[in-house]
Amino acid sequence: MTRTQVQVIERILAAVPIMLGVVIFTFLFMRMIPGDPVDIMMGEAGGVTLEEMDFLRAQFDLDKPLPVQLARYLGRLVQGDMGYSIQRARPVKEVILEAVPATIELALFSLLFALIVGIPLGIASARRQNSLVDRVGMTVSFLGISMPAFWLGIIGIIVFSLRLGWLPTSGRITYGMEPAAITGLLTLDAVITGDTQALKDALRHLALPAITLGAGVAAVVARVTRSSMLEALKTDYVLFAKAKGVPEMVVVVRHALRNALIPTVTVVGLQIGTLLGGNMIVETIFGWPGLGRIVVDAIFSRDYPLVQAAVMVYALTFVVINLATDILYTYLNPKMTL
Amino acid sequence: MRAQRGFGILPCLAALVVLAVLLVSVGAVTEYPAQAAGKTLSIIVDSVSDRADEAEIIATYLRAVGVEAEVRVWEWNALKERLLAGERQMYLTDWGSAYFDPFDLVIPKLSTGDRGNYSGYSNRELDELLKQVQMTADQNERKKAYFEAQRIIFQDAPWIFGYALKETEAARAEVTNWQPSMDSRMNLHDVGLTRGDTIVVGMKADKIITLDPAMYRDRSTETVLRNMFDGLVTRTWDGKVVPEIAESWTVPSDNVYVFKIRKDVKFHNGETLDADDVVFTFERILEEGAIAGQSSPRKGLLGPLDSVEKIDQYTVKFTLANPFPIFPQALVHFQIVPKDYIKKVGDNEFAAKPIGAGPFKFKEGRLDDQIVIERFDGYYGGSQEIPPVSVAPVKRAIFRMMPEATVRVAALKAGEVHIIQQVPPDLARTLSADKNIQVKSVDGTRVYCVEMNCKKPPFDDVRVRQAMNYAVDWNAILTSIYGGNGVRLASAFLPGGFGFDPDLKPYPYNPDKAKALLGEAGYFVK
Numbered sequence: 001m002t003r004t005q006v007q008v009i010e011r012i013l014a015a016v017p018i019m020l021g022v023v024i025f026t027f028l029f030m031r032m033i034p035g036d037p038v039d040i041m042m043g044e045a046g047g048v049t050l051e052e053m054d055f056l057r058a059q060f061d062l063d064k065p066l067p068v069q070l071a072r073y074l075g076r077l078v079q080g081d082m083g084y085s086i087q088r089a090r091p092v093k094e095v096i097l098e099a100v101p102a103t104i105e106l107a108l109f110s111l112l113f114a115l116i117v118g119i120p121l122g123i124a125s126a127r128r129q130n131s132l133v134d135r136v137g138m139t140v141s142f143l144g145i146s147m148p149a150f151w152l153g154i155i156g157i158i159v160f161s162l163r164l165g166w167l168p169t170s171g172r173i174t175y176g177m178e179p180a181a182i183t184g185l186l187t188l189d190a191v192i193t194g195d196t197q198a199l200k201d202a203l204r205h206l207a208l209p210a211i212t213l214g215a216g217v218a219a220v221v222a223r224v225t226r227s228s229m230l231e232a233l234k235t236d237y238v239l240f241a242k243a244k245g246v247p248e249m250v251v252v253v254r255h256a257l258r259n260a261l262i263p264t265v266t267v268v269g270l271q272i273g274t275l276l277g278g279n280m281i282v283e284t285i286f287g288w289p290g291l292g293r294i295v296v297d298a299i300f301s302r303d304y305p306l307v308q309a310a311v312m313v314y315a316l317t318f319v320v321i322n323l324a325t326d327i328l329y330t331y332l333n334p335k336m337t338l
Numbered sequence: 339m340r341a342q343r344g345f346g347i348l349p350c351l352a353a354l355v356v357l358a359v360l361l362v363s364v365g366a367v368t369e370y371p372a373q374a375a376g377k378t379l380s381i382i383v384d385s386v387s388d389r390a391d392e393a394e395i396i397a398t399y400l401r402a403v404g405v406e407a408e409v410r411v412w413e414w415n416a417l418k419e420r421l422l423a424g425e426r427q428m429y430l431t432d433w434g435s436a437y438f439d440p441f442d443l444v445i446p447k448l449s450t451g452d453r454g455n456y457s458g459y460s461n462r463e464l465d466e467l468l469k470q471v472q473m474t475a476d477q478n479e480r481k482k483a484y485f486e487a488q489r490i491i492f493q494d495a496p497w498i499f500g501y502a503l504k505e506t507e508a509a510r511a512e513v514t515n516w517q518p519s520m521d522s523r524m525n526l527h528d529v530g531l532t533r534g535d536t537i538v539v540g541m542k543a544d545k546i547i548t549l550d551p552a553m554y555r556d557r558s559t560e561t562v563l564r565n566m567f568d569g570l571v572t573r574t575w576d577g578k579v580v581p582e583i584a585e586s587w588t589v590p591s592d593n594v595y596v597f598k599i600r601k602d603v604k605f606h607n608g609e610t611l612d613a614d615d616v617v618f619t620f621e622r623i624l625e626e627g628a629i630a631g632q633s634s635p636r637k638g639l640l641g642p643l644d645s646v647e648k649i650d651q652y653t654v655k656f657t658l659a660n661p662f663p664i665f666p667q668a669l670v671h672f673q674i675v676p677k678d679y680i681k682k683v684g685d686n687e688f689a690a691k692p693i694g695a696g697p698f699k700f701k702e703g704r705l706d707d708q709i710v711i712e713r714f715d716g717y718y719g720g721s722q723e724i725p726p727v728s729v730a731p732v733k734r735a736i737f738r739m740m741p742e743a744t745v746r747v748a749a750l751k752a753g754e755v756h757i758i759q760q761v762p763p764d765l766a767r768t769l770s771a772d773k774n775i776q777v778k779s780v781d782g783t784r785v786y787c788v789e790m791n792c793k794k795p796p797f798d799d800v801r802v803r804q805a806m807n808y809a810v811d812w813n814a815i816l817t818s819i820y821g822g823n824g825v826r827l828a829s830a831f832l833p834g835g836f837g838f839d840p841d842l843k844p845y846p847y848n849p850d851k852a853k854a855l856l857g858e859a860g861y862f863v864k
Contacts, residue, residue, distance in 0.1 A: 033415075033416065034415065034416045034418075034419035034420065035415030035416060035418065035419055036415075036419070039418075039453075040415060041555060041635055042555055042635060042638075043555040043556055049638060052633075052637055052638055055626060055633060056633060056635065059627075059632065059633065084632075087547065088545075088547055088548065088705070089547065089548050089550070089553045089554075089632065089689075090548070090689075098704060099706070154742075154744050154745070157744075157745060157748050158748060161748060161749075161752050161754075162748045162751055162752050165752065168752075168754060169745055169748045169749040169752055169754055170738075170740060170742075170745050170749060170754075171707075171708070171738060172707065175536075175708065175710060175736055284544070284741050284742055285742045285745055286745070287707075287738060287739055287740045287741070287742070287745065289704055289706045289707035289739070293544060293545075293706065293741075294545075294706065297544055297545065300413070300414075300415070302415060
């Protein structure tokens with residue numbers, strides 16, 4: 001085994017106590033928030049007896065002391081049982097597995113949008129510092145950071161769906177167009193099955209939410225790329241390459257960009273977390289059936305098992321993304337080790 | 339489940355205008371003679387963020403009579419825990435009623451110690467009346483008792499009585515025979531389309547809970563399920579109970595209901611619906627742990643239902659522990675499920691692939707995305723009293739979860755959906771101007787009010803509570819924030835519900851009277 005491989009395994013093992021901590025803390029914090037899940041589930045109708053509520057409470061172990069609840073929960077968790085959603089009357093695992101593909105797909109396309117827009121914008125701005133391109137680019141990226149998603153999303157719907165009629169207002173795909181389910185990512189399934197109609201329709205539905213969600217990230221990427229590019233373009237090796245007569249494009253892409261991308265990779269790594277976890281607003285606006293909406297709803301209805309499982313999924317994602325970012329580092333900068 | 343309401347810029351601006359007017363008027367009423375110096379009444383008005391604007395206006399009205407009022411915004415369940423513990427003073431709350439009867443409104447909200455009694459209000463006389471109402475089947479007697487109850491509640495003023503909002507829905511012009519109903523159900527069996535054969539509904543909900551009619555407690559789920567499942571009885575859009583799967587029913591004694599079932603009702607899998615299915619449906623709910631080890635959260639909705647028996651293949655007898663005259667109203671909310679199918683496939687599989695006897699059969703869908711249903715061609719026609727009595731005119735219906743009001747409206751205008759739930763007042767005005775859209779409102783079944791903690795000073799004093807009622811100008815609030823789309827309430831009774839007394843008028847806006855009462859109670863007034 002190479003040194004890197006050993007280190008990767010070490011990092012994975014180190015994630016175990018982190019996950020355990022996350023589970024225990026979520027468990028305790030959720031129960032510290034005031035509110036009774038069974039009472040919320042019963043809504044408002046009259047004729048609810050206290051015995052009925054107690055029975056339901058017992059069904060979810062809510063009548064036991066906290067340590068007992070925690071021990072039972074952990075016991076089931078290690079067997080792969082995430083419990084039963086209090087509000088949705090289904091196994092938590094089902095709820096989460098159903099929602100994850102939609103969230104991943106949206107996050108991926110937002111990221112794609114952010115990179116496609118952000119990196120070239122950053123490079124262009126850096127190459128002509130203080131030029132018109134730079135100023136316009138940075139103003140746009142400033143707007144991108146500042147504009148709240150709910151505003152951008154609704155304006156997008158009004159302009160592109162209502163006025164121009166180019167894109168659908170919400171949803172993931174038109175009914176009847178779904179490709180055969182393989183991965184749950186509609187675009188990927190459409191590509192695998194060669195269903196171009198479905199691909200087109202899915203992309204049309206993805207466009208507005210992905211841009212809304214990705215705008216902020218694109219802006220951050222553009223700014224970080226610009227500043228690290230500026231630095232890279234002033235280094236000796238770039239000057240040397242230019243002096244050698246290497247064509248401008250090659251200097252920018254091969255010599256400067258590869259080094260300038262290191263900070264960008266870090267930022268993108270962090271932003272993926274935001275894309276996966278912070279998309280509740282975008283999911284609500286566009287009726288996107290993803291995890292963000294479910295988690296927020298679960299928190300409000302004090303659906304403890306569902307919140308715990310979802311937080312676990314998020315934590316795991318962060319751990320994996322961090323690891324992936326670090327591995328990517330060592331590729332971009334061989335001097336670095338994990 | 340709390341109602342979600344969207345607010346646009348217009349109501350906020352309007353609210354600001356009201357505030358400004360109020361501030362000016364506060365300055366103008368200084369000529370009122372200052373009362374003998376009393377202690378200043380200082381309160382915190384608690385609200386959830388949905389109604390924070392309204393809370394601010396209420397606080398401003400209270401300040402106008404000399405009360406030091408501040409608003410605190412909460413997350414609902416956090417607030418609820420604190421107010422149930424009796425730690426809060428005054429809170430904006432709301433409560434929905436599904437039975438068109440005070441049974442699920444006044445009784446849980448104002449009986450001593452009941453589940454929804456957030457004000458801690460207790461009046462023995464009222465408790466007696468409400469108990470009496472629940473024990474008798476004589477409608478005149480019940481009505482009389484409710485009238486009396488209203489007077490007591492009005493006089494005791496445990497809340498600042500608020501209003502009921504109208505529910506506004508909208509549909510595209512090509513939708514025919516469409517009428518929003520008071521209980522916010524949507525009976526797509528009646529609705530037709532002049533163009534196309536698939537009707538799409540934009541739901542206000544973020545999700546529905548389940549496809550099993552025994553496992554939910556919220557209205558959005560019922561709205562969808564009611565199109566796949568029929569009940570023994572149903573309700574017209576304005577709240578009248580009519581037979582559906584039942585052919586007729588008799589009430590041989592106050593505690594017994596006997597239902598005759600139609601013989602031509604088939605489930606989506608072709609099996610005939612009979613008494614066994616009806617008995618199974620209710621036993622599944624009554625029995626603890628009967629649904630894949632879980633208990634139905636709907637048991638309490640059946641009131642004192644004791645047992646359900648099959649008399650013959652098409653007759654079922656319900657026996658109650660005590661009279662429960664609104665039993666037929668309750669039965670509207672129970673959908674009949676197929677015994678043999680559930681016994682065969684199990685409860686979990688049933689929830690995944692539900693089969694009912696309603697006008698549409700389940701096709702596919704996800705609870706937090708969309709539910710697709712298709713016309714059931716073997717449908718018996720539905721209630722004989724709600725035309726059309728036939729299979730559904732549309733071939734397919736899709737319920738899409740669209741929690742954002744602005745997006746529902748945009749999708750309706752863009753023609754992506756045909757009917758949308760819950761249009762906010764400001765958007766309703768713009769929609770009405772669109773020739774392709776029809777907008778309709780019905781009386782809502784949700785009471786909005788400000789509850790006061792009657793157990794602790796200052797609100798243990800009835801004069802202070804009455805003063806609060808005189809101090810707030812609800813008409814101005816309804817106009818400025820809700821576009822005049824609401825009805826003032828004199829007490830905790832809804833105009834569309836049973837036993838409502840139309841002669842009891844709401845507290846008028848009378849700041850002088852409020853000041854007089856506060857002064858009498860020993861508080862400083864302006």
